[in-house]
Amino acid sequence: MDENPIETDYLVIGAGAMAMAFVDTLLKETNARIVMVDRHERAGGHWNDAYPFVRLHQPSAFYGVNSRELGSGTKDTTALNEGLYELASGAEVVSYFDQVMNQQFLPSGRVRFFPMCNYTGDRIDDHRFTSLVSGADHQVRVSKKVVDATHARTAVPSTHPPRYRVEPGVQCVPLNDLPKIRHPYASYVVVGSGKTGIDACLWLLQNGVAPATICWIMPNDPWLIDRANMQPGLDSFERTIGGLTAQFEAIAAADSIPDLFTRLEATGQLLRLDTSVEPTAYRCASVTQAELRELRRIDNIVRLGRVRVIEPTRIVLEQGSIATGPNALHIDCSASAIPTLPDMKVFDGGKINLWMVSSCQPVFSAALIAYVESHLVDQTQMNALCTMVPPPHVPTDWIRIWAVYLGNQLRWGEHDGLARWIKQSRLYFMTAVVRGLQETDTEKLAQLHRLYVSRQQAVASLPRLLGAIA
The missing domain is CATH 3.50.50.60 (FAD/NAD(P)-binding domain)
Known part of the structure; x- marks a missing residue:
């Protein structure tokens, strides 16, 4: 037994992207002390193991932690992403998280990071970890909650x-x-x-x-997403907002699951490698x-x-x-x-399970969960705001994800503090898209209105489509 247990408010198991985004927001919103434990030598989780030529599949503007921009905000001028916003390389992502840890988290005096360590506790009451290098065992006494950031298991x-x-x-x-x-x-x-x-x-x-x-x-x-439809900035506003509107209108108009995917493909929202082969994955x-x-x-x-x-x-x-x-x-x-998740909730007594509560946006999801943890106490309400979206595997998961995500969005809008935070979050997709929009830009505002109307229609139609899923 460790005679001198480590005292902390939050114990975060893992130091991958979601863990980093969670801790970043928790630091800003609270005065909590935090211990992070990870098997890797540096923060960044699976990015430390990724192949040398890996890049993000989404613009850098949507990734990382809220408090620090990733990348330069420029567009690529060469190669296969030409004309679209930059995609950080794996090396850039690892370096970024290393900087966040060493230039922000540790200097705060409220974060202790234990790399090259394996958590061996029960995730409930017995919290301990062992150094993979020295073999030393450490016990942790947690006064608030343990945060399990390992569910992604990338x-x-x-x-x-x-x-x-x-x-x-x-x-x-x-x-x-x-x-x-x-x-x-x-x-x-x-x-x-x-x-x-x-x-x-x-x-x-x-x-x-x-x-x-x-x-x-x-x-x-697989069904694939056209990256040109998910770009930040006002210069991409019409296509990005138009793409979201097209997705909602397809949900509202579709009379069957096949009809839905036909509409999504016809409007360029989903792509496939061979138009003669029906995709079985998403x-x-x-x-x-x-x-x-x-x-x-x-x-x-x-x-x-x-x-x-x-x-x-x-x-x-x-x-x-x-x-x-x-x-x-x-x-x-x-x-x-992408793992198959067990039946669980984000907030589970003294445990927080990090998972996506937003469509294909893991780091924004983790940051939002941290905000909810920082400002709410009723776990029923907290879980209602943070209902987990299903992991994407098969095409019909596209529908299931939207059903949960839109429900979350509606509840976020009803909580004033959370709604304000979301509008300022650089990780939130829409924040990056509408940044700089002026009240005098009537055409873009009209397009936003059409988006909101189509979203309401989609919400009304989703139960019918969900009922058609075998």
Whole structure:
């Protein structure tokens, strides 16, 4: 037993993006003392393990913590994101969180950070952690709440072995190892259709690999978001607000689930790789039209389910097998970045479970949860304001997410303090879109009015669509 337990108000398990956004707001809104524990050497969570060429899939303006801008607020002038707002690289994100920790959190005197440590408590009453380096054990005495910031469990291929068997003699690497290639291969086999699979294919194509030599194993075709429809700033106002309006109008007008997705695709709100293949996945991944054109250069797409085993001469999948060879490089992109959540609430007695309460906006969600924790005491009301949105997996989750998110939005607007905070939050999507809007700009204000009307119509129509989901 530790004779000198660490005393704190809040114990935060994890120092990833959501944990950092939560602590940033908690520091501003309270005088609390905070202890953060993480297995990594630096703050940033899974970004420390990500592949070297990873970038955000959303503009930097929407990411990070409320108190500190990420990036320079400029648009990219080259490559596949040309004309759109910058996407921070993985290295930039890690450096950013490192600066937030060392230039803001620790100098406050109210945050203690224990990196390279594994939490071993029960998340209820017994709070302790062990150093992965020295083996020293520490007990923590928490006077207020423990914050579990590990539910996202973002899986990076470099930290998880493939879920399929790889036989001896097969060359199979995580996409982290792609920049280490020192000789060309006869073929490249990308396993996985999520964000990492997309990034692996784009990296190969951008580095001159012929599309004909790429085989893309795609267990589930995904619906994708057009990144041009989710840009900050008044220069993107018409398209961004118009896109949201189109989504709400599609919800209001659709007479069935297939009709809804037909409308969303027709208005450019959702994209798919092959218009002849019905998507079976949705994970909030975004692409540009230029990226989509690149991906469509790959003709050899295998849709035979998940990989079971990779043998020296063949790949066995759920619904068949394909040939491979000794001079093929198999690139594992199969780790799932989005978990299946157990039944839980954000506020659970002496525990706070960090998860998204806003559509595909994890850091804003964490910051909002911190504000609610700082200013409210009734947990029933707190959970009503912070109803968890379901993790996105299948296409109909697009509808489920909007149903919960719009309900949250309506309740946020009824709480004056929270509504004011949201309007000032740089992490909130709409704040970044309408920043600088003047009362004299009648056209943009009229477009906002149309958005609000369509949102009300969507709220009225969502129960009907939810009832149609089997």
